[in-house]
Amino acid sequence: MIVIDKLCYNSRLRYENASEKFAFAVITLCICVMSRSAAVAGIVLAVTGILTVWKGGVPVLRYLKFLTVPLAFLFLSTIAIMFNLKRTPMDFFAIPIGNWYLTASFHSFFYAIQLILTALAAVSCLYFLSFTTPMPDILEVLKKLRCPKLLIELMLLIYRFIFVLLDIASAISTSQNCRLGNRNYKTSLKSFGLLGSVLMIRAVQRSNRLYDAMEARCYDGTIRVLSENQPPKKKVIVAIVLFDTALFIFAVWRRFFS
Incomplete structure (x- = not known):
């Protein structure tokens, strides 16, 4: 978090x-x-x-x-x-x-x-x-201000994927450290490049899974989030x-x- x-x-x-x-x-x-x-x-x-x-x-x-x-x-x-x-x-x-x-x-x-x-x-x-x-409360305020729904949903998805990417990056970085992937400057550069490429692939895979899960739950173009008023x-x-x-x-x- x-x-x-x-x-x-x-x-x-x-x-x-x-x-x-x-x-x-x-x-x-x-x-x-x-x-x-x-x-x-x-x-x-x-x-x-x-x-x-x-x-x-x-x-x-x-x-x-x-x-x-x-x-x-x-x-x-x-x-x-x-x-x-x-x-x-x-x-x-x-x-x-x-x-x-x-x-x-x-x-x-x-x-x-x-x-x-x-x-x-x-x-x-x-x-x-x-x-x-919290971010859901800010998005609820933007919804009351009649901001475009597409913009609000993009903000929500980007906010969600920040945590997804951080979680994936943390797991990959821990794995690289366990294998001495950052023991010197040269290996650190190589590990960082591999991390970036793998992170891109994993992000695309997770986004596809997320969309499939939303479709399976009758996604109609609107993401509904419970908010505390x-x-x-x-x-x-x-x-x-x-x-x-x-x-x-x-x-x-x-x-x-x-």
Whole structure:
């Protein structure tokens, strides 16, 4: 089982209404991205982190570990924004390289920090939803929003096959380790290639078996999944409306009046 799913099913917010959590995460994410404000991103990052860790019960170190996953990509993607190669130095710093300068300005530096904070805040919104809401509940919310049935069924099947592929890959990897298939770099590369090819074949075989099983159970083009409907709470809805309204007003004020 994937670690995120373990944390999700053990979360103290697991049995809260899925529509409320979905609405909070999506609306907050949209406000954060559209505002392009470091202050708004900081508020969103703090609130979603507190809800996920304090209310949801996710371990702090585990949450921080997941939050650092996109940092490498963010740093690499902001290097091109922050640093410039020019003949004239800029106001933040400048490192001479022959007749050129590796330089940066205060504007580009703070813009890169703003992008990193906004991206982390957006990821924290998605983590809040992922760590507190199981996939079947998210699909049920999408069904209520009238998303195409084909899209929902594809998401369900992909979600299912993630576990199937992980199970097959784990079994093959264990078998290779028992046969010293990873004793050095050369054999590790060979084993990895064999694992990928066998995994592809096994995945096709399992998908065919799954479709045959669905046909044997009178599959009519719709996958029906039982869901647990939790009643919405008025105080939670009011809290979401008040927070997102205040966040939107603050974002507009920061964008146009500060």
